[in-house]
Amino acid sequence: xxxxxxxxxxxxxxxxxxxxxxxxxxEMHVIEAVCTANHTAGSNRSSDVAxxxxxxxxxxxxxxxxxxxxxxxxxKKDTADKRIVRLYATQKGQRAxxxxxxxxxxxxxxxxxxxxxxxxxxxxxxxxKLEAFFERL
Amino acid sequence: xxxxxxxxxxxxxxxxxxxxxxxxxxEMHVIEAVCTANHTAGSNRSSDVAxxxxxxxxxxxxxxxxxxxxxxxxxKKDTADKRIVRLYATQKGQRAxxxxxxxxxxxxxxxxxxxxxxxxxxxxxxxxKLEAFFERL
DNA sequence: ATAATTTATTTTGATGTTCAAATTAATGCT
DNA sequence: AGCATTAATTTGAACATCAAAATAAATTAT
Numbered sequence: 001x002x003x004x005x006x007x008x009x010x011x012x013x014x015x016x017x018x019x020x021x022x023x024x025x026x027e028m029h030v031i032e033a034v035c036t037a038n039h040t041a042g043s044n045r046s047s048d049v050a051x052x053x054x055x056x057x058x059x060x061x062x063x064x065x066x067x068x069x070x071x072x073x074x075x076k077k078d079t080a081d082k083r084i085v086r087l088y089a090t091q092k093g094q095r096a097x098x099x100x101x102x103x104x105x106x107x108x109x110x111x112x113x114x115x116x117x118x119x120x121x122x123x124x125x126x127x128x129k130l131e132a133f134f135e136r137l
Numbered sequence: 138x139x140x141x142x143x144x145x146x147x148x149x150x151x152x153x154x155x156x157x158x159x160x161x162x163x164e165m166h167v168i169e170a171v172c173t174a175n176h177t178a179g180s181n182r183s184s185d186v187a188x189x190x191x192x193x194x195x196x197x198x199x200x201x202x203x204x205x206x207x208x209x210x211x212x213k214k215d216t217a218d219k220r221i222v223r224l225y226a227t228q229k230g231q232r233a234x235x236x237x238x239x240x241x242x243x244x245x246x247x248x249x250x251x252x253x254x255x256x257x258x259x260x261x262x263x264x265x266k267l268e269a270f271f272e273r274l
Numbered sequence: 275a276t277a278a279t280t281t282a283t284t285t286t287g288a289t290g291t292t293c294a295a296a297t298t299a300a301t302g303c304t
Numbered sequence: 305a306g307c308a309t310t311a312a313t314t315t316g317a318a319c320a321t322c323a324a325a326a327t328a329a330a331t332t333a334t
Contacts, residue, residue, distance in 0.1 A: 001241070003264055004141045006271035009191070026320080047282060054146070059321055061284055083282045083329045104138070114270050115263060122259040126252060127140055133251050134143035163291080184311060193293055198313055200291090220300045220311040 007107070014103050020096045022070065028100050029053060030063050031072055034087045035097040046075075046085040072096055144244070151240050157233045159207065165237050166190060167200050168209055171224045172234040183212075183222040209233055 012025055023031070033052050037044040042052075050060035064087060067073040072093035078084035089097060112120055149162050157165070170189050174181040179189075187197035201224060204210040209230035215221035226234060249257055 001144075003267045003271060004144065006268070007138075007141065010271065024319085045282080046284095055320095056322055057283065058285075058323080062320080065284095081282085081330070085283065111267060111270055114266055119259055119263055122256050123263040126256055126260040126263075129251055130140045130248060131143070133248055134140060134147065161290090182311080183313095192291095194312065195294080195314075196292055202313095218301070218311085222312060 010107070011103070015100075018099065020099060023072070023096060027063060027067055027070075027072075028096065030060070030067060031089060031093050031097050032100060034073060035089050035094060037087070038089060044087050045078075046087060049087055067093070147244070148240070152237075155236065157236060160209070160233060164200060164204055164207075164209075165233065167197070167204060168226060168230050168234050169237060171210060172226050172231060174224070175226060181224050182215075183224060186224055204230070 008025075015021065015023060015025060015028060020028070030049070030053065033049050034044060036042060037049060037052075042048070046060060046064070047057055050057045053060070055063075064073055064075065068075065071090055074088050074090055075085050076088060078086055115123065145162075152158065152160060152162060152165060160168070167186070167190065170186050171181060173179060174186060174189075179185070183197060183201070184194055187194045190197070192200075201210055201212065205212065208227055211225050211227060212222050213225060215223055252260065
């Protein structure tokens, strides 16, 4: 828990600096989810993104509205079914996502550098087991 | 991150059930911090607990006020320096803390059961390194 | 075809969290 | 005694969040 809380704190602080200091962690995660849905053929409907983030549809609407104002996301009505709102990241949103990914990558890399490679293998294996374990719950 | 977020979610859900369902994660952590300060000769002054939890003094005041109403904590003015407010857990608060500790212990135990013991050793070693690594930042 | 139902999203109203700044109260220093 | 410092609380504002009501579009049933 201590390690985890440190990571959360560092993530928050890293966001406060740099180009995207006006984005909260939550907003960053919304952008991330939209970008992920966009690249990986996951669904980018408003409700699906809300579901992926485990927040209510209403909450997502307000966050997205703000992110639209901040120039990171845009909404588009689905042409076939006009009830559906699809979410896309702007250039700026994509840049923010890449910066955020980079932060995570660098964090992991610095950790890996501090660990002998045999231990890295075990750590990864253990984390995969944890993932499977918690997913079952 | 996925594993960590799962853990957070599970912690939240575990709190929603059982005797202490009316306590939020934040409130539980305040109780935990107070109990820890009480057993381990750490400081239980209001400001120290706030600092330990990395929240502002004002935020702690309001949370503690609520927890007092819920019968989990009590405040006492320090007799020597009456500016200082010292925080103590009631019987109920202590019971809540023990229940929460038990949740964490059981979570860890179930994970350990799923892991061969050599891997457990390496995992612990790796987590200690992570802890040291993040603390340096 | 049109009325009723279902689905996707947004709006609304209420509650909770959080902080920074102003305030209050107690102590320490000169 | 008077001033500066310290500890805690209160206040006011900004967000976050949700459930429920409202809106809009599509589908189904009559």
